Amino acid sequence: MDALRPLGIDPALLAAYLINFILLLFLLRLFLYKPVLTMLEERRRKIQESLAQADKVRQEAEIQRAEFQRELEEARRSSQEVANRIAQETEKMRASIIEAAQREAEMIKAQARQQIELERQQAASELQRQVAELAIEVARKVIGQTVTLDEQAQRQLIRQFLQEAGKFS
């Protein structure tokens, strides 16, 4: 070993360096490699998890979107239905209102016609009566007071005459 000493190789120093290296090995393992490698592993795991999570979330979103789409479609359809129904009902109501109005108009017209008929009859009988009286008056004047027939009989006679005359008018 003495021959090596000038080169700087000394058994005691060699042992010192060996111990030094082993010490450094354990310290670095404790403070550097272990924590860093653990952290790298943990980070790898986290990233993997996050990616999986993101995938899941995307799938869920896809499903939700489909659901929304479906609901929207349904809402649109049902609103269309409601609108259609309302339109139908409105149409029906319009028809019924018009029908009622027509019926009422019809009724009013009939009533008016009846009224007119009634008034015409009244006017006719009034006319008859006046004509009869006029005729009696005329006859009285023509024949003076010599009418033997009583008044009742005279009226009967005239009415008969007028009725026959009315048949021709």
Add this chain to the structure above:
Amino acid sequence: MSRKLKFLLAAIGALALMMLGNMFLRFHLPPVTVRAEPLPGLTIGNVRVTNSLVTALLVDVILVVLAIAATRRMQLVPSGLQNFMEFLVETLYNLTHSIAGSRWTPRFFAIVATIFFYVLVSNWFGLLPGLAAVGFCESHAELATLHQPTIWDRISEHATARLAAPLPAKGGKESTSGTHTYWGCQPGEIIVPLFRSPSTDLSSNLALALVSVGMTQVFGVTALGARYFTKFFNIAGMLRAFRPDEGGQRRGCAGMLGTFMFGGIEFFVSILEAVTEVAKLLSFSFRLFGNIFAGEVMLLVLASLMPLVLTLPFIGLELFVGLIQAFIFYVLTLAFFTIATVSHENQSSHS
């Protein structure tokens, strides 16, 4: 200001710096020793603590402090130092994994990574400018008593004398006796630097090489059991000569001889493997030592020739060399570990 003008100004500035440095900052090249210098007055037991051992401890402290600072408050979303250290460890881990595979990486990683970080910080620590100038003054004679001069010292001193030729007449107190004045030291004294990169101390490198080669054997035995050692003493090939051949026939005389010869070659190769294993110790330690030590000496020599500017590109070069050497130590150790865990027979049957 145009590019050309800027360039010109930079060149003039650099030249001015060089001249100023040469006028005021010249220094003698301190003696360059292959051996790490013991620090005066620092002994543990019988051992004189060397400056490189002190530096090794400092490197430990730097690494451990960095590690603790980076991992003290670990966050899932990293930033700053944590991010950087994670990047280093992860890159190294992935590289280790690509070489050693899933099964062995957890067992190899701590050792090879520690080698890498330790060697890297050691290499770079020695490049801190002015490191060689911080130290104790000690008389040459006192240092000389520490050991009997050997051929290595003579070589080292010779080289020093050649490199540190006397400065051209400055004050005239320069003599040709070979004793120079170093900054802040009395004549006849030299600076013993307080710090010296452990990579320029063969003890440190050999310790690392011992760890590398020793753990190679440990992992080899772990993976293959006692069978691992047949790699170094393989007489199976020669014994095959005395057994029937593949067809179940007894071998003839010529066949037996031929098989025995081939077995002999295999045996010889296995002996070479054993020698290689020992040679690895040398190649590991001397490669690292040579590269880093040479780099530092070169920087010192260049600085003594021209204190400013000239060393700058070479510091960059040495940073690169330091990184490469750390990486080589790491990769070779890892490769030897991996090879040791692979069965010898499988390997040859595959090829």
